[in-house]
Amino acid sequence: MTVHTLSVLVENRPGVLARIAGLFSRRGFNIDSLAVGPTEDSSVSRMTIVVNVEETPLEQVTKQLNKLVEVIKIVELDDRDSIEKELMMVKVKADVNNRGQVVDAIALFRGKVVDVAPDTITVQLTGNADKLRDFVAVMEPFGIRELVQSGMVAIGRGSRSITERAKPLAVPVEQPA
Amino acid sequence: MTEQSASDSSTGESVTGAQSLIKSLEHAGVKDIFGIPGGAILPAYDPLYDSKIRHILVRHEQGAGHAAQGYAVATGGVGVCMATSGPGATNLVTPLADAHMDSVPMVAVTGQVGAASIGTDAFQEADIRGITMPITKHNFLVTNPADIPRVVAEAFYLARSGRPGPVLVDVAKSALQAQTSFEWPTEISLSGYRPVTRPHSKQIREATRLILESRRPVLYVGGGTIRSRAHKELRQLAELTGIPVVTTLMARGAFPDSHPQHLGMPGMHGTVAAVAGLQKSDLIISLGARFDDRVTGALDSFAPGAKVIHADIDPAEIGKNRAVDVPIVGDCREVIADLVAALTAEQEQGNTGDYEGWVKFVAGVKMRYPLGYDTPPDGTLAPQYVLERLSHISGPESIYVAGVGQHQMWATHFIQYENPNTWINSGGLGTMGFAVPAAMGAKVGRPEATVWAVDGDGCFQMTNQELATCTIEGIPIKVAVINNESLGMVRQWQTLFYEGRYSNTDLQSKRIPDFVKLADAYGAVGLSCESPADVDETIKKAMEVDDVPVVVDFRVHRDAMVWPMVPAGTSNDDINYARGLAPEFEEDDL
Ligand SMILES: Cc1ncc(C[n+]2csc(CCOP(=O)(O)OP(=O)(O)O)c2C)c(N)n1
Numbered sequence: 001m002t003v004h005t006l007s008v009l010v011e012n013r014p015g016v017l018a019r020i021a022g023l024f025s026r027r028g029f030n031i032d033s034l035a036v037g038p039t040e041d042s043s044v045s046r047m048t049i050v051v052n053v054e055e056t057p058l059e060q061v062t063k064q065l066n067k068l069v070e071v072i073k074i075v076e077l078d079d080r081d082s083i084e085k086e087l088m089m090v091k092v093k094a095d096v097n098n099r100g101q102v103v104d105a106i107a108l109f110r111g112k113v114v115d116v117a118p119d120t121i122t123v124q125l126t127g128n129a130d131k132l133r134d135f136v137a138v139m140e141p142f143g144i145r146e147l148v149q150s151g152m153v154a155i156g157r158g159s160r161s162i163t164e165r166a167k168p169l170a171v172p173v174e175q176p177a
Numbered sequence: 178m179t180e181q182s183a184s185d186s187s188t189g190e191s192v193t194g195a196q197s198l199i200k201s202l203e204h205a206g207v208k209d210i211f212g213i214p215g216g217a218i219l220p221a222y223d224p225l226y227d228s229k230i231r232h233i234l235v236r237h238e239q240g241a242g243h244a245a246q247g248y249a250v251a252t253g254g255v256g257v258c259m260a261t262s263g264p265g266a267t268n269l270v271t272p273l274a275d276a277h278m279d280s281v282p283m284v285a286v287t288g289q290v291g292a293a294s295i296g297t298d299a300f301q302e303a304d305i306r307g308i309t310m311p312i313t314k315h316n317f318l319v320t321n322p323a324d325i326p327r328v329v330a331e332a333f334y335l336a337r338s339g340r341p342g343p344v345l346v347d348v349a350k351s352a353l354q355a356q357t358s359f360e361w362p363t364e365i366s367l368s369g370y371r372p373v374t375r376p377h378s379k380q381i382r383e384a385t386r387l388i389l390e391s392r393r394p395v396l397y398v399g400g401g402t403i404r405s406r407a408h409k410e411l412r413q414l415a416e417l418t419g420i421p422v423v424t425t426l427m428a429r430g431a432f433p434d435s436h437p438q439h440l441g442m443p444g445m446h447g448t449v450a451a452v453a454g455l456q457k458s459d460l461i462i463s464l465g466a467r468f469d470d471r472v473t474g475a476l477d478s479f480a481p482g483a484k485v486i487h488a489d490i491d492p493a494e495i496g497k498n499r500a501v502d503v504p505i506v507g508d509c510r511e512v513i514a515d516l517v518a519a520l521t522a523e524q525e526q527g528n529t530g531d532y533e534g535w536v537k538f539v540a541g542v543k544m545r546y547p548l549g550y551d552t553p554p555d556g557t558l559a560p561q562y563v564l565e566r567l568s569h570i571s572g573p574e575s576i577y578v579a580g581v582g583q584h585q586m587w588a589t590h591f592i593q594y595e596n597p598n599t600w601i602n603s604g605g606l607g608t609m610g611f612a613v614p615a616a617m618g619a620k621v622g623r624p625e626a627t628v629w630a631v632d633g634d635g636c637f638q639m640t641n642q643e644l645a646t647c648t649i650e651g652i653p654i655k656v657a658v659i660n661n662e663s664l665g666m667v668r669q670w671q672t673l674f675y676e677g678r679y680s681n682t683d684l685q686s687k688r689i690p691d692f693v694k695l696a697d698a699y700g701a702v703g704l705s706c707e708s709p710a711d712v713d714e715t716i717k718k719a720m721e722v723d724d725v726p727v728v729v730d731f732r733v734h735r736d737a738m739v740w741p742m743v744p745a746g747t748s749n750d751d752i753n754y755a756r757g758l759a760p761e762f763e764e765d766d767l
């Protein structure tokens with residue numbers, strides 16, 4: 001099994017997420033992570049879907065996704081040719097005695113402290129999956145109170161844009177005779 | 178359509194959402210709708226009362242859905258059904274799933290609770306859009322009445338274009354009641370939907386090369402050839418090349434059964450010649466078929482020596498189950514026409530395939546292992562005989578609609594099909610109860626044709642309430658109940674794989690219900706037949722009735738089995754043409 005990152009442009013309409021999630025579960029494809037958000041075009045949303053499948057099933061995933069009427073375009077992003085980021089926020093135990101230590105560790109990962117309480121620090125960190133995993137390993141000994149993580153978002157390197165798209169094809173509607 | 182209503186379309190006249198819906202359906206060319214009203218869809222039934230669209234009031238929404246399917250297949254157009262919210266809509270689930278599996282173009286219109294109540298568990302609320310997402314080609318929920326004409330236009334376009342399928346349009350009651358303006362769109366644009374119908378010329382060249390190089394090719398013809406009306410082109414291709422043809426359960430009628438190149442139906446209950454034809458081929462030319470498990474048997478031993486050309490309008494079918502050498506995305510009719518042109522050009526250059534040994538081999542298999550059956554020793558009625566006679570007497574211009582089970586397999590084998598869209602059945606989903614309502618729909622679409630439902634006594638008891646609809650609406654279908662007093666197909670598996678332990682397959686339907694009385698109660702003619710000597714006369718009697726439905730209770734021998742058979746999950750090499758009898762192939766002929 002290998003991990004593939006799919007960028008999926010979809011029409012920004014109610015129910016699209018349910019359609020896509022339903023398709024994955026019904027065809028037995030596993031989603032590692034999924035992130036949805038707006039794009040520069042308000043009528044289009046972009047999903048970044050990370051799937052863990054073999055090559056042939058991947059082709060099925062994209063072909064089946066393509067059959068959804070609201071899916072406009074699918075691009076597989078190659079991790080060597082794209083920037084992939086996830087966002088994590090972690091609430092770590094930290095009091096007067098070890099706060100300095102915790103802050104040092106956070107600095108090593110270029111994390112950002114976004115909230116401080118007498119007995120915890122909340123850190124925000126972005127990066128790829130490896131970096132976030134390493135950071136969690138370092139924080140664990142201090143005691144993680146709470147952790148939240150976004151799905152991955154990714155964008156290709158260089159000046160090419162995947163959202164530039166051909167104008168939608170207009171189909172004439174049959175008129176009654 | 179009158180000139181006046183056509184000119185309405187550009188004015189954007191003020192109407193209710195319900196009027197807009199009915200006008201949209203009229204503009205989409207709808208002539209017949211099968212349905213049942215209820216609270217949420219009620220506003221639409223008011224303008225429907227004045228419309229020239231014929232609404233056929235069915236007795237169960239499942240009947241409306243299957244009727245729309247039968248109508249669509251028989252006419253080649255889009256079938257339409259209508260239901261109210263909640264239970265009305267959920268009753269359409271089975272027909273929608275059925276149409277999705279068999280790529281039947283249909284539009285289902287359902288009422289939904291008012292927009293403000295959606296999500297509150299309101300009376301008769303069901304999230305039918307959510308429920309039907311996996312079993313429709315696409316579906317819509319309309320809450321803004323201004324969207325109605327566009328959505329209806331899109332729904333019909335989606336249902337019939339590309340790979341056809343069912344589309345559901347769920348309309349909130351509030352949208353039906355609101356005031357809006359009606360304007361029929363002149364164009365639609367769906368940015369994520371562009372079916373490819375023209376095949377790629379490079380793939381056609383590659384396919385042509387493989388066809389000429391192969392020595393043991395076979396045309397594996399699926400339902401896509403019927404949906405794309407490709408039967409003429411298919412016959413040209415077959416006769417131009419001499420390549421043997423197999424037609425799947427969904428493609429029966431796409432190629433004449435009487436044609437010498439026809440090997441019959443492949444698959445679990447396929448003919449020995451069709452199964453062997455695929456199994457021993459060196460090139461499978463798949464035309465609108467999908468390598469379904471009922472055709473391939475165990476995939477890893479299916480046609481091990483064959484290269485594959487796979488032509489389909491749906492790219493997701495290509496390579497899904499079987500690896501492909503030449504993929505061709507396109508409409509079957511265009512693909513076949515292009516292949517005919519390319520192969521004709523080759524022939525003019527003197528390039529033809531050499532299939533002589535192969536054609537002789539499959540012809541030999543076909544001769545040695547014809548379809549057959551044992552006549553019951555006790556003089557009781559063989560179900561296969563009934564279907565042979567029905568085919569002979571009613572003929573190949575009739576439409577035959579089957580339920581699901583043994584009778585379906587006998588109907589596909591022992592009735593001779595010569596024309597497309599004359600065989601209608603539930604292939605992918607295998608829905609018991611399909612036959613009566615689908616036959617009703619077919620008869621509405623093709624009133625001049627004789628329409629026979631060939632049903633099992635089990636299936637018939639699932640949807641025979643539509644006989645009331647048929648009698649009242651003047652839809653004189655004919656029903657041949659192949660009454661073996663059991664859930665025969667399941668019983669056959671119990672005979673073969675469960676040591677004859679007949680758990681819950683005995684229906685006792687030679688006793689209860691009395692099908693003749695049941696027919697009578699519905700205002701239909703009821704006939705009964707249990708002796709081979711009476712079969713012809715009974716069928717002829719049924720043929721003479723043309724004003725009301727006829728039900729014939731053919732009381733057949735209960736132990737008849739469907740042969741040939743490849744047990745589920747095993748290799749096609751393990752086909753038996755009768756119990757315990759495996760064919761022997763003289764491979765030297767190859
Ligand atoms: C709705 C539904 N329920 C159950 C089945 C499983 N099933 C397949 S064939 C069959 C028996 C059908 O019996 P009958 O209609 O009498 O036809 P026969 O096989 O006897 O010809 C059953 C129960 C099914 N296909 N569809």
